[in-house]
Amino acid sequence: MTALAALTVMSGASCGSDGGGPAQCPVIAKGYESPGAASNWNAVRASFGLLEKRAGLGLADTGNEWQPAFEGGPATAAELSRPHITLSDGAGNLYIADKEAHGIRKVTPDGIITTVAGTNVAGDGGDGPAPATSVALSNPNGLWVRADGTFFILDLDNAKIRKVTPDGTLTTLFTVTPSLPIGRGLWVAEDDSEVLVAAGSVVKQWTPSGGVRDFASGFLDLGMVLRVAPGRVLIADRSGFRVFEARGEGDCMQVVPIAGDGRPGATTYEARATETPFYEPRAIWPYPGGGLFVGTHQGSQVLFIDTAGIVHLFLDGDGGENSGDGMPYDSPGLKVSELRSLTLNPAGDLVITESDEGRVRVVHKIP
Numbered sequence: 001m002t003a004l005a006a007l008t009v010m011s012g013a014s015c016g017s018d019g020g021g022p023a024q025c026p027v028i029a030k031g032y033e034s035p036g037a038a039s040n041w042n043a044v045r046a047s048f049g050l051l052e053k054r055a056g057l058g059l060a061d062t063g064n065e066w067q068p069a070f071e072g073g074p075a076t077a078a079e080l081s082r083p084h085i086t087l088s089d090g091a092g093n094l095y096i097a098d099k100e101a102h103g104i105r106k107v108t109p110d111g112i113i114t115t116v117a118g119t120n121v122a123g124d125g126g127d128g129p130a131p132a133t134s135v136a137l138s139n140p141n142g143l144w145v146r147a148d149g150t151f152f153i154l155d156l157d158n159a160k161i162r163k164v165t166p167d168g169t170l171t172t173l174f175t176v177t178p179s180l181p182i183g184r185g186l187w188v189a190e191d192d193s194e195v196l197v198a199a200g201s202v203v204k205q206w207t208p209s210g211g212v213r214d215f216a217s218g219f220l221d222l223g224m225v226l227r228v229a230p231g232r233v234l235i236a237d238r239s240g241f242r243v244f245e246a247r248g249e250g251d252c253m254q255v256v257p258i259a260g261d262g263r264p265g266a267t268t269y270e271a272r273a274t275e276t277p278f279y280e281p282r283a284i285w286p287y288p289g290g291g292l293f294v295g296t297h298q299g300s301q302v303l304f305i306d307t308a309g310i311v312h313l314f315l316d317g318d319g320g321e322n323s324g325d326g327m328p329y330d331s332p333g334l335k336v337s338e339l340r341s342l343t344l345n346p347a348g349d350l351v352i353t354e355s356d357e358g359r360v361r362v363v364h365k366i367p
Contacts, residue, residue: 033309185225
């Protein structure tokens with residue numbers, strides 16, 4: 001396990017021996033930029049169009065607000081209860097972790113919402129196999145979705161990672177003992193060979209042969225966690241005011257900052273991403289052409305780190321903000337509120353989950 005106390009080189013780590021003693025791990029520079037790359041910001045900003053609400057009424061959270069009448073109806077007429085993350089399958093269906101209503105919602109491309117896991121009442125419905133809608137969940141706040149419609153649930157209060165197959169059957173993949181601290185990051189390998197879970201101040205790793213172990217520790221309040229390539233794991237630390245990347249494997253894995261300077265406060269745009277504050281980053285998602293989207297909770301902003309390592313404002317907002325639907329995303333004004341997650345769907349649209357206001361919105365990619 002790598003501890004965060006060593007941001008560049010894990011204490012005592014080595015990369016093997018050349019006969020004259022162990023060779024020390026190389027120091028990895030901080031930052032997310034591609035060496036020698038020019039900025040791709042202008043291309044990215046020009047590739048997105050309208051902002052649209054896809055689910056939720058956009059009302060302030062008051063607890064479990066799910067009603068049976070919402071089933072099978074328009075997703076934009078359903079109340080969501082502090083949703084924490086939204087991901088898409090290959091067919092364009094959205095899956096929403098509707099945390100305080102204790103269910104997972106599915107929104108079809110034509111905008112119809114249904115429950116696909118959970119009973120909408122908190123509980124622990126057992127480990128299955130069983131129909132996913134017959135198994136009680138408790139504050140599910142993490143998801144991972146595959147192209148075929150298989151999805152995984154971070155069932156927070158039950159400290160379980162659940163798997164739901166396309167036919168709707170739920171099983172429990174594993175349990176984190178003795179408990180799972182607050183955290184919403186979940187990533188699952190395509191063949192179930194590895195799972196990463198954000199657990200408070202620790203990133204946990206599960207493998208079928210090794211069970212659950214600490215992967216990296218020393219953070220303050222984790223948000224999203226994503227493995228983007230072999231030897232590369234992105235980690236958002238909300239209360240540490242930084243985004244990190246775990247680079248390398250085994251003893252030579254190093255955790256380096258790629259966004260934020262560790263201070264709260266307003267981000268300075270057009271600055272190096274590692275040399276300006278990021279105000280509670282919780283949401284992270286890589287852009288396929290290079291660069292990284294970052295969503296802040298307290299800052300209520302979507303930021304973009306380009307391929308040169310420079311941060312730009314993509315969407316601005318404020319707590320309680322609820323405007324801009326049907327307008328170009330870059331039109332003047334505040335639009336988003338207290339982001340929990342950012343993802344990209346198969347069409348390249350940016351999917352935004354705003355928890356406290358109970359809504360899911362997308363910024364459409366221009367074809």
